Amino acid sequence: MPVNYSTIDTLIIGQGLAGSILAWQLMKSGQKTMVISDDAPPSASRVAAGLFNPVTGKRLVLQTHAETIIPAAKELYRELEAHFDQRFFHEKSMLRVIKDAKEHKSFEKRSKDPAYAQYLGEICDPPASLISSNEVFEQHSTGYLDTNRLLDCLRDYFIAQESYRSALCNYNDLTITDKTISWSGIKTQRIIFCEGFMGKNNPWFNWLPFQPAKGEILSLRTDHSLPDQIINGGKWLLPVHDGSYKTGATYDHDLSSITPSEAGKAELIDGMQKLFSSAIEFELLDHKAGVRPNTLDKQPFIGLHPRQPEIGIFNGFGSKGSMLIPYYSKAFAMHLIDGSPIPVEADICRIQHG
Template sequence: MPDFDYLIVGHGIGGASIAWHLQKAGKTFKIAGDSTAPSSSLVAAGIFNPLTGKKLVKTWLADDLFPFATSFYSELESKLEAKFLYKTSVYRPYRSIEEQNTYLAQSAEPAIANYIGKSEDQDVVAEYVHMAHGGLEVVRAGWVDLPVLLKKSREYFSGSGQYIETKFNSEELKHSEAGVEWNGKKFGKVILCQGFEAVNNQYFNWLPFTPVKGQILEISSEHILKKHIINQGIFVLPTSDKTCKVGATYSWDPLDWETTKVAGDELEEKLKNLLKVPFRITAQAAGIRPSVRDRRPLIGVHPTLSNVCIFNGLGTKGVTLAPFFADQFVQHLENGKELNPLVNIQRYFSLYFH
């Protein structure tokens, strides 16, 4: 018999979501986490937005993901006695009269209409945002303060003896029919939730990750800002009434965690075109998104090692994907519930056996 049901490797939003769902299911586990390592979860703005893209497309599975995520985070706030879920709308300034007409026509579609607000704060937002043609308000959106959530979650699991601060090396895993052994303990299964680090992991480096580097700015302004997120080419996320996060850039080379002047200048220039009021850049950060070729998560069990699992590939929408699919994956592992084939790594098994 194993000492624990699961070993979870990583404590970003993926690993934390798995941990809380295993906790709810009454399973025993240890989390191997390294709080000193770079983490895309700690850089990400944590925005959830049901309507994205220039063409106003509804986010994949939004009707399922968004209610589940807000319920999950609300429960976790109570459990951890902390505030990290902020529900707010997104204002999308129209770039032209043509775009205004297009968006208004689209917003009449039943699938999209549920996510359109009445733009009641538009005049106040227009005091500091260029909105010559007005703007569309997207509701049932918001953001999650991931650094606060992950810190509180780590403190909770550390206090219960379930979190181990360590630099994990996958080569230290030993396999047997009963499970895996690590750090002198036996586990029924290991779930690797390592984000970008998965590309260096011998178990799953065959999966088609297409990691993307992103950079954001933190700014301050003397103008009082509404809590609404602004989205037009970049996002402006008010974190207080005078501070914002601004992002994000996309680049593929080099894939490192260093900030660059080029990215900072790009964001600053776009921000100058969006904001009417003066601002000051106070910080810049870089992260690497664990994105995937088909833009769907990578979840499932290794093709030949039935005790080795992965929960990864959450890309830019981790705050909504992680809670929902962590629940799905735990149900799959414990109760045999079928995984959505669009996220199951079985779709890529041909790459492994090639």
């Protein structure tokens, strides 16, 4: 039953994965919440492959708080799946290619560490089609989120609750007093910005060290018989539930153009082909680009403005939104409701306000 929203608790700006899931957590707790989002591109969430991988990089680094972050994500996605009667999170193991002696050494070291036990499998023989004949190992607790399907369901849900407006929120249109914030006829106790990389231009939070990175990704179809696992060897190839594949991603701090490029496409095709022992014929279905909201210290930006606590930010999930947002959205929702602490590594208090 839609609520009368003449005065609401929280206005959320941005319906990417961050704003959508934070809104869901707040509404679940009975908070009157409204989401405003500019539907025009770019939204990183609409481009992302949604890969979910707790152990990343050449040095095989385990995600901080993986032991709580991973279960929190799986629990939330199952809850959303039950609510919408749809499948969003697809568990899929990953074949990680060991490219050189250094990576082999990292694997040896990590595989002796009990903290990694549930995430790393054994070194095994690669499938015949893989070029990386040397070595591969399996990674567990990996998979992908069907982000577009989830965002469509959540947007429809917000619309049904009369809690969504498709609009660009111009900062100059906000009227802020010490009691309320007004925007386009809506009065709210607080506003939380979930603007993705565009948060770097937000006048209340432009002192936070964002380090956005453009990324490109391809969707393709092939008749080759390939492993039904994510293959990760620098570039990665993800088998998607509809029979297509995604391959990605490029990584570039140059934002002079944020649209798909021929150079990006060539880099991705070359990287994908290098995963295999012979050339893969494929049909290109789609080519997209987006900008990741990365941060200098690779941790999220969560919290309320140091001088205007009615204004907050929930951002900075970099390349790991699908894994991190469920855990941090729950923590931030609790902070907004009862003052529970924000996890220190993500709290914007760690950065001095300029």
